[in-house]
Amino acid sequence: MTHVDNIPHILQHGITHRNSINANPNYISIGDGSLIDNRSSTNINVTNGSENVSESITIGDFIPFYFGIRTPMLYIIQNGYKGVKRQNPDDIIYCVTSVQQIIISNNLFYFTDGHANSKKGFTLIYDDKKINEIESLIDFKAAYNKNWKDDTDLDLKRRKEAEFLVKNDVPNNSILGYICFSDVSKNKLIKMEIEETKIVVKPNYYF
Template sequence: MARLRLDKTPLFRVTHFDNIKYIAEKGITHVSSPDSNENYVPIGNNAIIDKRKERLLPSGRPLTDYIPFHFAPRMPMLYAIQKGYGTEVVDPRRLVYCISTVQQIMDAELEFWFTNGHAFSRLSHFYDSSRIRKIRGLLDWDAITDNGWGGSENTDLRRRKEAEFLVGADVPATCITEYIVYSPSVKDKLFVSGIDDDKIRVEPGYYF
């Protein structure tokens, strides 16, 4: 089995459009960071976010101490956000992907862990940075890229699809390789806000 190129292994994090200007300047920051965004606009199910406080990593720190990324777009979480399941509906034009790579995080010498499924699930395993070279064999890449995850019969497929890459410190803006948006009009707004045109990509297929 060929080894994955870590500089070609993207990391996806979805956030609200209103957070992007701050992220482009300060990076993706933790709530407890000295550089935290006081005007941060959250998305997602607050009950699930609160439950993540209860799940400890082998490091002894809770999931909420880490900034989560996924390994592909169109995650079940995004579907819930766009459709309003357990949370307020958010229009896809108000959602932006921040893209990094595994290599970018490694080059920044940031602590990280990764999982082979949704990090809150007790069925998922945590791996530290020493296992990163074996990531191809540790994760189910067919599940990660499978968009047919709906239905009760696909519960474990959905868990494996939601494998996470968890960063234990603020992610500098220099680690963000590009921003992905729903439409050209959103790209124009990001460009006007000061983000380089060549760092913004329109991909409506990354949304529901």
Template sequence: MPLHYPSVLLYHITEIANLPSIIQGGWLLSDARVASLAHEVIGHGHIKARRLTELTIPCCGNRFVGEFVPFYYCPRSPMLFTINQGNVGKPRGHQKEIVHLVTTVQNATGLNFPWAISDGNAGARGVLFNSEIEALDALDWGAIRTTNWAGLTRQKQAEFLVADYFPWSYIESPRFL
């Protein structure tokens, strides 16, 4: 069945503790923009640093990956799993402190901000980026949708990236999973 691009769901994960500042500010911010704010960070520090200083998105003017707000295409991402396992400096079971902020591709592309699709974890080397909506067709949707991603981690971690900011008003629902 072909994808209906506008209705493809996008999931951004953040600490529940970050919600008040996101709502008050009106925006989700890229790591580059949020760096100077009091904010709970939930990723691997070395990967976040690489996203901010080493990895660029050629189809978006070679801007750094860390200048984009990241979204996954699934609610149960490998990143959420590793957070819950206690692998990023948070206690084991930390998933209960995470909220999924859900929107759609239609909302994300309708902003007229630069955006890109990665075919894997945008914080890894060798990932391909594209800013054509048809790149969604090339993603491994079987891997993205599976709950058993052994051997498929790269594909499952494909991302939709929006430059700099994403408006809170475009979040359709926060979900606690």
């Protein structure tokens, strides 16, 4: 998810990491600043079955993607909670890629079975050796669940926030499409010369 005003830079350079030579100098952040800072000091600890591999890189070194929709972070962004600036849903755009596209781009990646910053340490992180098992390792039903509060499943929120972490810039040709809130934001994207066939209006993906 990104601010619509970041899209022109993405169309030119792809989704760039903050340390990239092509990083957007005018990037508009819509996330939780404290969480972003925390990720910069949290090391990657890969779990492949019973094998643990510690990496001298942090979660903040990666571009994060969610597997699903209507995430708790989006709820915070749209409502302006926890010190995060409130954003109009028309200004929030989903950039859509796929695991296959990241593999084709020969980009280093990891994926998690829950929120990467899980304080209780429940979340497991996997590398490309486990990619063929992703369908069983990720709870996709939770990722696409519109809610995350369930008194009978207290771990639902963590699983819903499973992440796909990409190390380097994601080239523009790896972005398969864009999801937006309404025709207002769709028209903004069309004016940026994005093909209409790549834009999908999904108000139910927002709050």
